[in-house]
Amino acid sequence: MASFLRGLKHALAHRGHHQESQTKAANPALALAKNFTGNFAFLDEQTNKTHSLAISPQLQIAIDNKVLPGQVVGITIHELTFLDHYGYKLVITADDNGPQTIYDEAEDATYAIIVPSV
Numbered sequence: 001m002a003s004f005l006r007g008l009k010h011a012l013a014h015r016g017h018h019q020e021s022q023t024k025a026a027n028p029a030l031a032l033a034k035n036f037t038g039n040f041a042f043l044d045e046q047t048n049k050t051h052s053l054a055i056s057p058q059l060q061i062a063i064d065n066k067v068l069p070g071q072v073v074g075i076t077i078h079e080l081t082f083l084d085h086y087g088y089k090l091v092i093t094a095d096d097n098g099p100q101t102i103y104d105e106a107e108d109a110t111y112a113i114i115v116p117s118v
Contacts, residue, residue: 032075033059035094042102042111053102053113055080061090 033055040053054062059072061082068090074081082090088106092099092113103110 029059029072029075030057032077032080033057035077036075036080036092036099038098040099040113042113044109044111046109050114053099055092055099 034057036055036059037057038055040055041050042053043050051064052062054065056062059075059080059082061068061070068082068084070082070084072080073083073089078094080092080094082092084090084106086106088104090105091103093101093103099113101110101112
């Protein structure tokens with residue numbers, strides 16, 4: 001019985017350390033977010049209007065300073081896929097220099113990300 005209690009005490013002591021290390025592990029999606037995070041702009045050639053695009057470290061997306069309701073449904077080093085509350089996708093592609101294009105499924109249009117916005 002004494003060995004059982006020692007074993008249980010040992011297991012409980014180590015379980016806390018194991019859980020701590022699991023909770024401290026980085027979210028892989030947030031680690032990839034750094035490839036997309038920042039303030040950018042893109043030009044809608046049909047309306048000749050430049051729009052701002054902001055992507056937060058938590059992968060919140062805002063266009064023209066309005067946060068888009070929805071969620072990120074996929075992320076890799078080179079592509080971030082966001083599903084808006086209407087069910088349309090925004091797909092942002094990136095290379096080593098950051099975001100390069102944004103595809104808007106609702107408009108069936110791809111826009112080049114032209115300049116960092118200040």
